[in-house]
Amino acid sequence: MMKLNKLLNVVALLFLGIVFANAEKAVLGTVTDAGGEALIGVSVKIKGTAKGTITDINGKFGLSVPGTYSVLAFSYIGYESQEVKVGVQNKLTVIMNSNSKDLDEVVVVGYQEIKKRDLTGSVGKADLDNMLKMNVSNVDQALAGRVAGVLASSNQGTPGEEMNIVIRGTNSITGSNAPLYVIDGFPMEDGTASTVNPRDIESMEVLKDASATAIYGARGSNGVIIITTKKGQVGAPVITYDGSFGIQRTPKQMPVLSTYEFVKLQQDVYYASAPSPYFSTDANGKKWTLADYENMPSINWEKMVFRDAPIQNHSLMISGGKEDSRYTASLSYFNQDGIIKNTNYNRMQGKISNTIKKKDLTIYLGANYSRGIQFGSTAAGTLFSNVWGYRPAVYPNQSNDAFLNDIFDESMISDYRVNPLLSLQNEFKKTSRSELQTNGYLQYEFTKGLLLKASVGFTNQDLLDETYNNSNTRAGNKTTANRVNATENTSSRQTWLNENTLTYTKSFDKTHNINALVGYTMQASDNVAYLSQTIQIPSESETLVMAGMGTGTPFTMTSSASRWTMMSYLGRVNYNYKNRYYATASFRADGSSRFKGDNQFGYFPSGSLAWNFTEEHFMKPISNIFSSGKFRLSWGVTGNNRVGDFDTYAKLTKLNSSGVYPFDNSLTSVGFIPSTLGNPNLRWESTSQWNAGTDISFLNQRLFLTLDVYKKSTDDLLLNANLPYSSGYTSGYKNIGKTENRGIEITLKTINIKTKDFTWFTSFNISFNQNKVVSLTENQISLLSSTMTLPNYYTQIGYPLGLMYGYVYEGTYKYKDFNYDELNRTYTIKPDVPTFTGETTAQPGFPKYRDLNGDGQIDSNDQTVIGRGTPIHFGGFINDFTYKGFNLSIFFQWSYGNDIMSGNLSNYQTFNGRTLTNLFTTFQDHWSPENPDSDIPVAYRPDFFQSVNQKDFFPKFTYFKASLNVPSNRIIQDGSFLRLKNITLSYNLSSKIVKILKLSKVRLFVNANDIWLLTGYKGGYDPEVSIQNSALTPGYDSSSYPRALSMNGGVSVSF
């Protein structure tokens, strides 16, 4: 029927065109938006014909139409399409309304796009407009606080640092909790968004509940992030340049003792018989005393390693095309110097894509290449230990220059501390990551509603890690066994994917609407990795650096190769009745080479229901209150397959460490050792999730509320389980253990004021997640993990993951805890006061912990849970004001209820006997006979007792105290924070000025990121920290890279 009409139309047109050519009529017109701005590239078509045009740079078009009965169809992305009858007029003015109506927004879900109105699952669409105001290199970095249920945090502030994204809590105890990234339809298990230029992104969706993620089956249980890049639009070519330049600075210092304070500390802890070198005699024969240091300046190491650092970002994009051929191309460059010297991140990226349409066939081809380079120290764990701890002044007979230019503090060579500045400047550590993604699809419409889509993608990822340690670095100096050394670590991964889907959409009498999808996919991935290291590189040269690697002695050489394949069948049916009652069911069967036999395939069903209750007649009377409203309910099962490619096999390894036995002194006797037991019965980890939610908008869409509650439980956890050592193995992957997460997510958006010139909206989201371990390895009740020497994290059945563990600090021992022997001037602890195990000789000022079991002895049995690493709730809120061309947006982000365990406090607010090590200024307040109420433990020297006459000194200490360094709540602080993450002020030049400049759009902006922070955390630079991050050990701080305050200005120009 349709075809016949079409044919008749064409015939009629031809006929009319030839015979009644003089009936043609010329129409001129202008298309603008509601604000009167000209719209460029609007498609104008004569309805029923193939004839049409597009508007020019002034929004004008001219067209000759067959007659007054003609109808012109106007369409433009982001605007509601409309049809206008030509009638008798020759001049048309068409005003197009933007289709920003929230509910008509299109949302990309797995393998499909659907209208938000028709969603039955929980999907968070990221507000890219506001996120991109932050001017980040990687879209992830702007995700924190934007989408309810998504916890995005970085371990520290290193440029180019990748974000940890956890959606709806951690399922996996030892495995990865990172979501699956699907970039332009290509699922990437170890994916990040770092290869994509944020400006290229059209949309970003976070699939949260099982109804949404189950279509990704075995890889969906950590949630899915779908990123779709921009495709060419029909219209005249548009060239857009975005550029910005900014400056960054450290917002905080951790003050350490000044020279005078430092020398005084040395005086306090040293013996007269073994005085500190600070009291030695100088070349002029003068013996220095503390008083001589009174006005001596301090070397500020911290100031010397920091700098103000520039950041710049450029992006050029071309887009355009006609109905049958659309294209985009973009190039971008990002360069960020770190606020720590000699650190940098930069990325170059280019993308090109083409969509060709020929009749019912659409073909898309696209390619994206990016190369990101991270350079310099990551700081974590080491750098600031030296920065804070290095001596602030030289000895009387020591040259300042020599001290500053020597990699060692020669007098302290035995403990390997290195000159932080010199080491930092000499470290060569470069990680280059390049990635080429190509993908394409063809789409064919058999008949209306029946669509075949076949897509192919290929990704090549190369990673190159280069390290060169010259003689002025921590790892290559003269005291190291390896001396000058270089390491090259390279890996390469190739992945291909083929997906074929068939979609059928049909509406029966506008009452029963059906959409069905079936498909199957195949994917395979190969990777190889090589590592080589040479040591004792003879002649180091600043220009040679890595090129000098070949002159060294070969040291380590390793290689590995791996491969996985996957094959899946999937299907989904969406049904709705009068857009009022919805039902969706999906199913996926995934087969993976990582498993064997019957376990190869896993089956992942889901179902959901929704009710658009505002469509009911009884709601109509109150439609002025409820603009729209929907209830959703879903259930489904998803999986996780993140184990090694060959973990089902019993593997052997050749080990240069534990498989060596140098028979007859030969260093070639290296043997094979059994490395894993293998588990042929491994299968998918499966997560079942319930979700109930509602989306309601009130008061003529001035207020939107989305609320979700969920409960998910993960079974058959792929746990890298501890095995009894008596088996000969230490750990292995088993399907064992169970975790549970439940939570509430609320998103509220209000349009507070909306007038012609002024708009103010507020958007707010908050997420609560509660996590619980239900079971561990067979019969195991708890497990300990550590980021310090002693275990400091605890996991127990019935409690959340990642609890901090240790002793309960009760302050220092005070005089009242002791009996005083006047004759010998000694303090002996009272018998009823508990002492730390083996430390019956405790003295006033020593750390005191709670004797939980009351046995009089403080030992490992008195450790308990002392903090939590994960927040109780977190979220963000934004206020956005628009006045004419001006826009101001202010974004806050917070985290509440999480603690941080600070290794910094353990090392630098405690004098634990390391001689000549500087400490935080806060240590000044430590316990002393003059300050007997202090709860910061006393300063003392461990070999105090070696003095011949102990009686002359006070207090009298004998042994080194292990109790000083144990994990306790003394080093735990509240990590809650509220951060003013971004303020952006922008101005869109008025169309008049733009026209004069012969441009189509100009936006100027200034912004600032990480501006202000409200937190009680004083144990380090920033409370958003997790060094050695894992599900078991969140929130540990030790010499982390501070987050920079940055200020940027930039421009966006289109023409």
Added chain:
Amino acid sequence: MTHIINSRSIQSPLSGKWQLNFIKILLSLQLVLCLSSCSDFLNTTPTTITKDNYFHDKSQVQSFLISVYSPLMTESFYGDAYLTKITADDLGYYNRAAPAMSVACVSTSISDPSLKSLWRTLYDGINRANMLLENIDRAIPASTDSAAREQYRSEARILRAFYYFTLIQNFGDVPLRTQTPTDINNLLLARTPKQQIYDFITSEMIAAEPYLPSAVTVNPGHLNQSAVRGLLARVYLFRAGENYRDAAVGNPITNSVDSITAYFTHARDWALKVKTSNLHDLVTPYSQVFIDLSSDKYNSTGVKESIWEVEIAGNRTTSILAAGRIGNTYGYGGADLKSSAAPDADKTGLANPGYSYGYYYCTLKLFDIYKSEADSARGNWNITPFTYTYTGSAATTKVTGRKYFYGKIPASLSTLLLPGKTYTDANGYIYSVGTVTDTLNTARCMAKYRREYEQVLPKDKNYTPINFPLLRYSDVLLMISEAENEINAAPTTLAYECVNKVRSRAKINTLSGLTKDQFRDAIKKERAMELCFEATRRFDLIRWGGYPETMKAVGTEMTNNLGTRWPSTMGFASDYFKVPVSYYYLPIPSYEMSVNKLIYYNNPGW
């Protein structure tokens, strides 16, 4: 592979109906093809070595055997921690005021990391041996090279037995696993009574003994017939003393009087086999044995005193990590010259004595034994008689010579070096001697393993190539004497012959005319002088009974002499001898108990 054909073919510009049909055909073809080839697509071949694709020939067995030996030299066993943390006895002490969590500082616990590592290392070795034994017949079929096959099999069996023996000595009843586990979900294993494990150990060793090479054909790093015979004697002797520790901790006694005599007899007989083989003898001087161990030589004089050694080599400046810490943490050396710019850093001998932490110092008890027996040959080797002297600091540090403790001038210098004077040798090194008041002579480091003799250059600060003596002929002789005395009513001629051979080498008087008890005491003293710091003494104390009492007495002696014969700076050490009765058995590590729920009780007192 059809997916690729699909995407390519599409580019051919077909139109209309044909196009449609073509796509339909392709689609259905693809679905069908895939369904039939799925299983192949998902079955990948491992690109890694697995148990199944290994064990194909003799060289692979040889290579795997290396890993069965390798636990011996790891840092958790003889490479370091076993010596510095676990096998502490009455003759030395951990010379640090800050006690490390260890048996040595009487501060061990169920979560002691060194016990956990030891446990793991021993079971790693057992598992490797099991795997080799299960696969050796597949790799070397019966028809080929049976001599090599049986030798490898025997080495694996003995090593496995030795690891179990170490487990018994330290932990008592332990899980006995004689096959590799196959099911990861079924790894729990209960403790097996130790007597049952003893039977397993001795029967394995006896069965393997005939297939081992003679001690003259291999270096002492390889297991040989003499080694396994000596080990059997050691196992039987330890087994004979089991009743002492069981009685002390309140365990049921599992040794009968008859069986004790039988064990002593077996011990004597196996030890005697070593003696009557006439392959072994004692080297003079005593120190040569240890100089050989330090300088990468095996019985350099040709006298095969060292029967079995832990092989350790290199300096960790290659990727093969075969160096250990003997001499560095456990032994004697000097300052670290490695960071020095001076050319001395890469020298051997006195110019660069190698860095040592000197964790082990000698107790007053050991001093007094050597003093009472006038044993300077062994005393001045095992306890350092000197310290190194230096000039300069940090980068300019250089060795200038040696300063001997008062009264410890070696015979070679006795005429040259006089108290209050110095002597400079041809190389410019200066020798001096201290006075009594310098410091108390008794604060001295154990010096059995001396880095000065290392030959591997450059000397690493922390890692050394020094081998460790697992079995020496003098030990065999003393075992004969001891067992012979226990079996008979009084010491026999053979008992005297053996002990006196050891004493003669040390140039001290010979024994005669002792009662059985006197002879037993003499043997205890003799073993201290001869075998101190060879990781056997703690187990001697245990099998002799009275281990905690003996230890406590050492601490008491220190306290009583504090500031007189014992330096006040060493006052802390007396705490390290307050050994409770529970130390007869070390605790099963808490890690094992947390995941192996079939071990539901620990040793008494833990």
